[in-house]
Amino acid sequence: MKILNTPRPLMTLVFGIVLGTGLVHADTVLKVSHQWSTSDVRHKVAQMVADEVAAANVGLELKIYPSKSLFKPKEQYNPLSRGQLDMTVVPLAYAAGQQPAYNLTLMPGLVKNHDHAARLAESPFMAKLEEIMATDDVMVLVHGYLAGGFAGKEKCITKPEDVKGLKIRAAGKSFEQMVAAAGASVTSMPSSEIYSAMQTGVLDAANTSSSSFVSYRLYEQLSCYTPAGDVALWFMYQPMLMNKTTFDGLTKEQQAALLAGAAKAQAYYLAEAKKADAASAAKFKEAGVKLVSMSQADFDAWREVAKGSSYKAFVEETKDGQQLLDMALAVE
Helix, strand or coil: CCCCCCCCCCCEEEEEECCCCCCEEEEEEEEEECCCCCCCHHHHHHHHHHHHHHHHCCCEEEEEECCCCCCCCCCCHHHHHHCCCCEEECCHHHHCCCCHHHHHHHCCCCCCCHHHHHHHHCCHHHHHHHHHHHCCCEEEEECCEEEEEEEECCCCCCCHHHHCCCEEEECCHHHHHHHHHCCCEECCCCHHHHHHHHHCCCCCEEEEEHHHHHHCCHHHCCCEEECCCCCCCEEEECCEEEEHHHHHCCCHHHHHHHHHHHHHHHHHHHHHHHHHHHHHHHHHHHCCCEECCCCHHHHHHHHHHHHHHHHHHHHHHCCCHHHHHHHHHCCC
């Protein structure tokens, strides 16, 4: 029997007596935090890892705290880095305040489609980001990108001029810079707060992932939706992360079970991400919301705005920014 010698407050040991032997066995319990509902694909990814680990019977349990019940959406990376949290599923760009390089995981027009996103996740670019994570004692368990779109309370959004004068929530610093350059007024908040902000008039429009548009029932507040389709401007890296010291403290069998579960969950995540765009469009249509599409010309116009705002600012503000941007752009 191996019991982890760790002071970490969120890693607990549950003891039980094995009947008939008098031996004590210990289950290591790891806490997993995220901001989404249990119907969201990101929760299901975490649950799949937890289920696979439980089935391996290696004395390891993952306890999931959904719906921001343990930590606030944008306050998960620091506790993870400090060992106060064992795992999280989180948009990495939420931690760009700690590591500006992470802004590149939510850069307008950088990802072409879901298969391209999967190639980015396995590229030297991502390996470089993982080196940065390691300096914070963080590692990736499950890679995953989600696509998303735009939506408005009163008007449709496809091209840059459509956001002029609107109060908009744009996910991530780079998207905020781009829509501001197009004339929008930016209000920052996690996706879990968009619904109430729409309801109270704080927002006129928003962009977020296809999954969040559905799981937060935003179709109840919106009149027009531009979902991700053949052309998608918005892709966001949203991995399942783990504290590296916590991982290193597990037994070899526990590590193997965790990695096997993660591999299965990553394949599931990619498959579900591809389905999510069409599923969200169908849900909005069912709710009576008008659907519009972004054309290639619209995409190109947005990317030109981004080059003069988001891309430019990233290179200027980030150590090795041009090198990182070039590495990302090099992935075909």
